[in-house]
Amino acid sequence: MSGYTHNPGYSSSFNRHHTIQQRPYSYQQGPPAGADPQLWQWFCAVDTDRSGALSVTELQDALVNGNWTRFDLDTVKMLMNIFDTDRSGTINFNEFAGLWKYIAEWQRVFKHFDRDRSGSIEGHELAEALRSFGYNLSPPLLHTLEIKFAGAPTTSGVYGPPPGITFDRFVRACVTVKTLTETFQRADQDNDGWIQLSYEDFLKIAMNAP
Known part of the structure; x- marks a missing residue:
């Protein structure tokens, strides 16, 4: 902890x-x-x-x-x-x-x-941060999140320093998880971890994500 x-x-x-x-x-x-x-x-x-x-x-x-x-x-x-x-x-x-x-x-x-003071958040640091907020994501989902919010490629197509997730993208990653989790929880009225969505509702959730 x-x-x-x-x-x-x-x-x-x-x-x-x-x-x-x-x-x-x-x-x-x-x-x-x-x-x-x-x-x-x-x-x-x-x-x-x-x-x-x-x-x-x-x-x-x-x-x-x-x-x-x-x-x-x-x-x-x-x-x-x-x-x-x-x-x-x-x-x-x-x-x-x-x-x-x-x-x-x-x-x-x-x-x-940012335990190693690298100026960016890496996978294990992101997992620890999200766990502290109550979001226990699976390793595959964490990997997807890390890839999505990693630094953008430079004009030459090469990913530049620093490695990992910069501060601005870390904020957006956490807000995205928080927003989607709260949306899911509102729909999961019996708290069983499952919801049923129409195609239109799914698109609304996706388009309203940060």
Whole structure:
């Protein structure tokens, strides 16, 4: 047992508090009350079109792994889907502050399970992390998960360093397992580990996965 059981979660109270659409902040007015000045400066730096909100590409510029590579675009889209609470298609500063806190929580998890300090999560480390969250996956399924979320090939077609799963893809892997498990559990009303799905329901689950 690792003794680590904290699985970062998205707070529904945050969602309820921020569902009212907010106007982008004016840079002339300075940061909103109570804002972290450094986080505000970073938000302003990546908001290159000065719109007061971040697009997907601007958000990708704001998020980097430990080796200074940008977050995988699919992970950025997943985070935007979670934190774009007013469904504007962009991330305002309050949403960005919530996203930043969420990322910081996942960074603590990542560092805890990156035992060899390689900057990436390998198969046995991924298995340990998922077990600590209550997800006991079979070795073949873990292998499939590891292959799916391993680093993308470079332009030359060769997989570059670091080996294993980088931080951004680790977050998406864990959120994917969590989301699919919760979807399965809602359908498994008798808790026998089996469900029956129509073809359309199966496609909905697959298409809604992170």
